[in-house]
Amino acid sequence: MTPEQRLQQLGLVLPTVTAPRGNFDAWVLDGSMLYLSGKGSPLRQDMAAVPKVGREISAEEARKYAHEAGLNLIATMKVALGELSRVRRVVKLLGMVNATPDFMGHTEVINGCSDLMVQVFGEAGRHARSAVGVGSLPRGFAVEIEAIVSVTE
Template structure:
């Protein structure tokens, strides 16, 4: 399925980004038993000192949804880095999406669908997940969205041999 997932991503006109090292005392992901915990990733990147627009004011739902898809691509790249390929993914268990939104904004679900839809499109049923989508007053670096995920994966057959 490795090639199928990556071919699907390419057929959408998308590509997996390069995984970067986090700036801080944390890891991009942690593996515990057969669970992969992905740290929150945000988008879009902003230059220091640039005003932080809010979703529902200066940022439209469509723009924020595209940012959520961008985050989804990065999370997929982390999964590939952590597991080697997508064959070992059993299921995306949970996503938690945060939207840097105007207090009156109520379309958080539509925004985070940018990530959820990508996962279901490229992983099929394995990409279907439980999810929370909330609005927040601010996010690090002025991100419009930040999303984290938990993924269940298969262990190598020889692990306990």
Template sequence: MNQVRYLTASNPYERLKELGIALPKAPNPIANFVTHVQEGNLLFLSGQGPQEANGYLHTGKVGLNVGAEEAYEHAKLTGINLLAVMQDALGDLSRVKRVVKLLGMVNAAPDFGEHPKVINGCSDLMMAVFGEAGRHARSAVGFGSLPNNITVEIEAIVAIEE
């Protein structure tokens, strides 16, 4: 699995470019909720999943028909979608003061135990894009199912510059 890459660029957009990542349009909510809520200097991001820009969802049970390395990539894609929501909410990723907390949920087989390795896909991305400001508290847990049978869902809390 990938390791955290420290980049030479000085801002999130240059780092994304170095990573070869173009942010997609922020995904629309799949039910009766909003993608984010700002309260004071905190931005709360609703759970996002591994949805490609064309709408394709990565589905399956990690540890059964999806491997941990593939699910790591799904968590990275989910992180890209979280960044797209941040961009939509803030207008500028440079306003991110710190990624405070991630909650990573893995649609896992009952005997699967590598949840942290899977969610590292998103954590490694946040560190690569925001540097030390991307270092966060985190939970990585397994679930019996997730909406639309997606492999991972991740939500975030971000501190922002006013």
């Protein structure tokens, strides 16, 4: 089963990839390695209140943000590669959580993205990962995730 078929089976629709807001690329393909810039969650609409995990939103709510960030990453992979079957392996994720200083559930939050990668890519979606807490994120995101992916040429 292809990653696109898995997405369809899961009832997931990839979001539209937007252009970066700055002097950088959304992705860089260098040989067999695809580097994806950090993606936040499209669920975040209201810029008035910055959601701090552990204060305004729970770890479970933030996990949904990580899932949405993962969908953004997969959508970017599709734009970069043309088809998701070119993904040989998701190599590494770096998950950043905009959390209160006493929050300890970073791993559980970023699992929202990690679980999605395995659901969509199977064993090729298993990856190395870091999950860290940060004091703030661009555009007031609760979660931002970047990825490194090995691809077929």
